[in-house]
Amino acid sequence: MDTVIAGMIADKTLTDPFDMIVHSTGGLVAREWIVGRMERGEPVPVKRLIMLAPANFGSSLARLGKSMLGRVIKGWGSWFEIGQEMLNGLELASQYQWDLARRDLLDATGGQAAGPYGPGKTLPFVITGTKPYTEALRQVVNEPGADGTVRVPAANMNVSGYTIDFTHSAGPDTEMTAKPWTWRAGPGVEIPFAVLPDRDHTTITQPASSSGADGETSGRLAALILEALDCTDAGYAAVAASWKSVSDATGALGAGGAVPAFPDVEAEYFHQHMQFITHAIDNAGDPVRDYFVEFFSSAPNSIKDTVAFQGKVLRDCAKNSIDESFLCFYIDRELLLSQFYKAVQAKYTELRVSISAAAPGGNVRYFEKHNSAGYLTIHYADGPTREAMPIDRRLRRNATHLVEMRLPRNLDKEGFHF
Incomplete structure (x- = not known):
């Protein structure tokens, strides 16, 4: 890529700088190239990076295999295949996505290391859709809150991360307390992110074509792309705020029952979702591959609430096939607010998370006298209380959250016998 771009600049x-527009897996490719140049101390010649339905934090389709994913992305009549390495990187909760985010978006040390994005550097923009596929065969891969291939929160670059140290x-x-990771773009910098109700993973690449919606809605994709191409450093924050209102309007479509503007699409496809990706390691830094993350309320006996969350709110839990210490939880925010919190007693309307892990051997186990340790509150039903939480800790709509969980690895007091 470096060679091709250098040649194109040389022959004018x-x-x-130039602007770059990418689609789907192209988002990961562009980010890898940009952060690689930054790490080598080389200038990044991209001023605006416009990403259409990028798989920044994976795709659930990666589990279906190379041919399936390639045909969904490129068309059912095509036998295009995704390479194995790309497929591994695209799988939900892959270490590649985790590591890339910690190189270009987040500083897990809590330091102040800068990244390649933001005013004065490359300006990223993300546009994605939440319309399911309508073609007969493609419908098998649809899921709420996605464009048929990429989930809305998986496209969003506004990721947060933190470490929960259960060893203490x-x-x-x-x-427990959470140690937040630093947002490399700088305090208060939000990457413009827009969710459109009328675009799937294919039609997001066709701004000049009608989406079948009304004229204003159908023309919004082209308008947003042009707005991004015209954006300056000084106007970046205003664009981010404007695009947030677009995403909120799309999410509002799923708050009721039927959606008159889209009679063929069920309301749940417009629900706002959140991705919660965990990586469990012990205090030596070794991966913990057999563990269970529990979501529950603050009620004294919260087993019923846990069952309700698992059955009604948690859309999917995916264990990465390459490294099982990575898990991806897909949470329906609309159902969290409308069903989970209504099912629990009023004074216990908060969502907590904890972890338990199987002992790795006969003389070694995690934790001392119990198989789980502590919890962290990550969401509240009450809006003002929720908004008062640290932004890098609370669950945010349409976003992905990277959570490192450190567990204590202990030897039995009996030790080893020879």
């Missing part, structure tokens, strides 16, 4: 096919827990009733 491209100017420096005093027991399962301990309220």
Whole structure:
């Protein structure tokens, strides 16, 4: 890619700086190239990076195999295949996505390391859809809150991350603290992100074509792309705020029952979702591959609430096939607010998360006298209380959250016998 772009700049096919528009897996390719240049101390010649339905945090279709994913993305009549390495990187909760995010978006050390994005550097923009596929065979891969291939929160670059250190827990009733990772773009910088109700993973690449919706809705994709191409450093924050209102309007379509503007699409496809990706390691840094993450309320006996969350709110839980210490949880925010919190007692309307793990051997186990340790509150039903939470810790709509969980690895007091 470096060679091709350098050649195009040399023969003046491209100017420096130039704008780049990418689709789907192209988002990961562009980010890898940009952060690689930054890490090598080389200038990044891209001023605006416009990403259409990028798989920044994976695609559930990657589990279906190379041919299936390729045919869905490129068309059912095509025998295009995704390469194995790309497929591994696209799988939900892949280490590649995790590592890339910690190179270009987040500093997990809590330091102040800058990244390649933001005013004065490359300006990223993300546009994605939440319309399911309508073609007969493609419908088998549809899921709520996605464009048929990429989930809305998986496209969003506004990711947050933090570490929960359970090695210092005093027991399962301990309220843990989270060590936030630093947002490399800088405090207050939001990457413009727009969710459109009338575009699927294919039609997001066709701004000049009608989506079948009304004229204003159908023309919004082209308008957003042009707005991004015209955006300056000074106007970046205003564009982010404007695009957020577009996403909120799309999410509002799923708050009721039928959606008159889209009579053939069920309301749940417009629900706002959240991705919660966990990576469990022990205090030596080794992966913990057999663990269970529990979501529950603050009620004294919250087993019923846990069952309700697992059955009604949690859309999917995916274990990465390459490294099982990575899990991806797909949470329906609309159902969290409308069903989970209504099912629990009023004074216990908060969502907590904890972890338990199977002992890795006969003389080694995680935790001391219990198989789980502590919890962290990650969401509240009450809006003002929720908004008062640290932004890098709370669950945010349409976003992905990377959570590193450190577990204590202990030897039995009996030790080893020879």
